[in-house]
Amino acid sequence: MSFSCVFLIVHRNDIGLWYRPEVFEDEPEGIIEKLVMKGIEVLIICGRVDEDCLPQCLEFESKAGELGLKLKVNYIDGLGHNYPDDFRERVSGFLK
Secondary structure: OOOOEEEEEEEEOOOEEOOOOOHHHHHHHHHHHHHHOOEEEEEEEEEEOOOHHHHHHHHHHHHHHHOOOOOEEEEEEEOOOOOOHHHHHHHHHHOO
């Protein structure tokens, strides 16, 4: 039995990141290139006033665009470091 991944949802919470941040920070182009090569689409949901994550999301979006990654971006006005009320719907809509 084999599985394939066509979507990637990266989640940051108050405990930490589920991926190794030092690898991502040191080699973002390599990770993005692998996502492109495998045809994996990425969803970013981030609040426009999220001081913790917005700078990294913008940087990731910029590098992803340069490298041709399929990317859907949802920056939410007035939202800080929290989930939007319609988070489930946003993710469900992305996965359809």
